[in-house]
Amino acid sequence: xxxxxxxxxxxxxxxxxxxxxxxxxxxxxxxxxxxxxxxxxxxxxxxxxxxxxxxxxxxxxxxxxxxxxxxxxxxxxxxxxxxxxxxxxxxxxxxxxxxxxxxxxxxxxxxxxxxxxxxxxxxxxxxxxxxxxxxxxxxxxxxxxxxxxxxxxxxxxxxxxxxxxxxxxxxxxxxxxxxxxxxxxxxxxxxxxxxxxxxxxxxxxxxxxxxxxxxxxxxxxxxxxxxxxxxxxxxxxxxxxxxxxxxxxxxxxxxxxxxxxxxxxxxxxxxxxxxxxxxxxxxxxxxxxxxxxxxxxxxxxxxxxxxxxxxxxxxxxxxxxxxxxxxxxxxxxxxxxx
Amino acid sequence: xxxxxxxxxxxxxxxxxxxxxxxxxxxxxxxxxxxxxxxxxxxxxxxxxxxxxxxxxxxxxxxxxxxxxxxxxxxxxxxxxxxxxxxxxxxxxxxxxxxxxxxxxxxxxxxxxxxxxxxxxxxxxxxxxxxxxxxxxxxxxxxxxxxxxxxxxxxxxxxxxxxxxxxxxxxxxxxxxxxxxxxxxxxxxxxxxxxxxxxxxxxxxxxxxxxxxxxxxxxxxxxxxxxxxxxxxxxxxxxxxxxxxxxxxxxxxxxxxxxxxxxxxxxxxxxxxxxxxxxxxxxxxxxxxxxxxxxxxxxxxxxxxxxxxxxxxxxxxxxxxxxxxxxxxxxxxxxxxx
Numbered sequence: 001x002x003x004x005x006x007x008x009x010x011x012x013x014x015x016x017x018x019x020x021x022x023x024x025x026x027x028x029x030x031x032x033x034x035x036x037x038x039x040x041x042x043x044x045x046x047x048x049x050x051x052x053x054x055x056x057x058x059x060x061x062x063x064x065x066x067x068x069x070x071x072x073x074x075x076x077x078x079x080x081x082x083x084x085x086x087x088x089x090x091x092x093x094x095x096x097x098x099x100x101x102x103x104x105x106x107x108x109x110x111x112x113x114x115x116x117x118x119x120x121x122x123x124x125x126x127x128x129x130x131x132x133x134x135x136x137x138x139x140x141x142x143x144x145x146x147x148x149x150x151x152x153x154x155x156x157x158x159x160x161x162x163x164x165x166x167x168x169x170x171x172x173x174x175x176x177x178x179x180x181x182x183x184x185x186x187x188x189x190x191x192x193x194x195x196x197x198x199x200x201x202x203x204x205x206x207x208x209x210x211x212x213x214x215x216x217x218x219x220x221x222x223x224x225x226x227x228x229x230x231x232x233x234x235x236x237x238x239x240x241x242x243x244x245x246x247x248x249x250x251x252x253x254x255x256x257x258x259x260x261x262x263x264x265x266x267x268x269x270x271x272x273x274x275x276x277x278x279x280x281x282x283x284x285x286x287x288x289x290x291x292x293x294x295x296x297x298x299x300x301x302x303x304x305x306x307x308x309x310x311x312x313x314x315x316x317x318x319x320x321x322x323x324x325x326x327x328x329x330x331x332x333x334x335x336x337x338x
Numbered sequence: 339x340x341x342x343x344x345x346x347x348x349x350x351x352x353x354x355x356x357x358x359x360x361x362x363x364x365x366x367x368x369x370x371x372x373x374x375x376x377x378x379x380x381x382x383x384x385x386x387x388x389x390x391x392x393x394x395x396x397x398x399x400x401x402x403x404x405x406x407x408x409x410x411x412x413x414x415x416x417x418x419x420x421x422x423x424x425x426x427x428x429x430x431x432x433x434x435x436x437x438x439x440x441x442x443x444x445x446x447x448x449x450x451x452x453x454x455x456x457x458x459x460x461x462x463x464x465x466x467x468x469x470x471x472x473x474x475x476x477x478x479x480x481x482x483x484x485x486x487x488x489x490x491x492x493x494x495x496x497x498x499x500x501x502x503x504x505x506x507x508x509x510x511x512x513x514x515x516x517x518x519x520x521x522x523x524x525x526x527x528x529x530x531x532x533x534x535x536x537x538x539x540x541x542x543x544x545x546x547x548x549x550x551x552x553x554x555x556x557x558x559x560x561x562x563x564x565x566x567x568x569x570x571x572x573x574x575x576x577x578x579x580x581x582x583x584x585x586x587x588x589x590x591x592x593x594x595x596x597x598x599x600x601x602x603x604x605x606x607x608x609x610x611x612x613x614x615x616x617x618x619x620x621x622x623x624x625x626x627x628x629x630x631x632x633x634x635x636x637x638x639x640x641x642x643x644x645x646x647x648x649x650x651x652x653x654x655x656x657x658x659x660x661x662x663x664x665x666x667x668x669x670x671x672x673x674x675x676x
Contacts, residue, residue: 001464001465078344086424087444087446089649093661104443106425106442108425127340191434311427314423318389
């Protein structure tokens with residue numbers, strides 16, 4: 001059901017019945033290594049390119065989710081996936097080996113919740129029994145494509161963010177137990193004219209606030225309805241801007257209840273500039289760390305707001321602005337999560 | 339409702355209530371110029387880059403569809419779009435100015451039917467009243483990115499295809515008149531090990547046959563149920579391979595009832611090698627030419643099978659194969675099309 005202007009309410013209670021999360025070495029040294037199903041000590045994962053390493057990481061996340069759900073991969077009706085790499089090849093190649101019908105997405109770092117929203121819609125409306133949504137990102141593959149190969153040793157300002165090497169996948173179904181996906185609010189493209197790719201948090205913050213504001217209006221709820229609102233990867237700069245915007249627009253979001261996946265994943269002393277980013281960031285933190293906290297009873301209701309910067313290396317070279325988007329999905333405890 | 343393994347049946351009769359189609363100069367000299375709402379005589383469309391020209395073309399297709407539906411752009415609940423350009427920036431920038439919530443897709447040249455399938459699902463399940471699906475491609479923007487700038491004068495073998503400069507958009511709704519979208523079959527990634535980007539038709543043909551075969555099985559119908567099955571852009575080579583595969587698998591598709599959008603758009607004497615391709619090809623031919631033929635009563639039921647080659651310039655340089663996909667949507671006459 002469409003609620004308000006751009007929020008989908010899922011009355012048939014699609015649930016996250018299982019997840020898989022994979023991390024790289026830098027994430028293994030981070031703040032939440034135990035929330036990953038697998039941590040790899042080597043960025044290459046035994047492959048001969050970083051793009052293939054990303055593909056393998058995504059395959060592993062999907063396989064782990066399938067295994068934990070007690071399913072076979074043939075039982076997955078559809079996979080919704082995408083990533084940051086040109087023409088989302090790591091996702092496409094992974095789906096070639098996974099074998100399920102594939103719905104390719106591009107939402108940059110907002111892909112995680114774009115996919116979860118669509119998977120929930122498919123399950124809610126009876127158009128699929130088991131639907132998988134997921135995404136991955138790989139630090140060095142992303143650096144090479146968007147900026148420079150890391151061997152070049154390019155310097156970055158402190159406003160830059162660190163692309164996480166991680167994958168996260170979730171299986172959505174009405175069958176089985178798990179936290180319930182109650183609603184999703186789709187994002188509009190918000191472009192405030194910023195064009196610095198070393199400060200994406202600032203570019204994405206207005207998109208996050210726009211979607212959160214629309215979500216609260218559409219559902220007619222206060223921010224306090226949620227124990228937490230988690231953004232995808234605004235980092236320190238973007239988070240502060242978002243908090244300022246909440247104040248400006250009189251949206252009573254409490255600072256301590258507004259957290260960012262890009263700030264949860266690494267330790268304070270890791271050299272990640274303004275925090276983590278990448279499509280695998282919100283996916284792995286949500287499907288690992290945050291669902292674990294939900295399982296422990298620390299969180300009952302949360303809104304995950306995955307933020308994406310929709311630039312390309314070419315649009316940057318052509319001196320264009322950075323259009324941004326944020327997709328939000330609400331997850332509420334209501335069953336035991338496997 | 340999920341029918342069989344990977345087919346969505348739309349029991350609430352989502353319809354294509356209006357479309358917009360825009361073409362470039364080469365398409366204006368083609369076989370079906372009168373089936374475009376607008377033909378541009380200049381590849382640049384007054385812009386300073388081909389990517390911006392593609393963006394403007396897509397904006398125009400959307401605006402034309404909105405105008406023909408008698409709506410305002412504020413009434414469009416969601417736009418589903420994507421294209422071939424890295425990080426689908428033409429679609430994202432267009433949606434920034436169009437203003438509706440945006441669901442970014444990547445399916446290469448299969449994006450048209452991937453979007454139409456999802457738009458129909460959203461409308462069918464009551465999660466949107468007016469939902470727009472569309473895509474665009476631009477010859478010189480695509481050549482520059484995937485191969486060489488055209489100024490370079492690179493030679494091509496006769497198996498290559500010509501990326502169309504065109505955009506197509508369709509508005510799906512339960513309100514109003516128009517042909518009914520009855521079902522959609524989502525594609526699996528099919529990779530037969532081919533790696534020649536100058537022969538994409540051959541790479542894509544098996545994916546098209548796989549999806550058509552699944553569609554017929556899932557719906558329990560014969561190919562003769564449809565007046566025509568139209569593929570996205572297999573071109574002459576791919577179409578012949580598909581016909582061979584039908585014979586091999588004893589799928590009784592009649593040659594004259596199996597046509598290709600990439601072969602419908604240009605005249606025989608235009609130098610397009612094996613035929614047209616590009617995400618705007620199936621979108622503009624379907625939403626213009628084919629729906630016009632439906633309006634005239636020449637076609638009552640058709641299956642549109644948009645095919646996509648999921649390679650990237652990088653995956654080609656890394657000597658990887660070309661994974662392919664095809665998404666199919668059935669459109670059946672049942673109301674007057676505006």
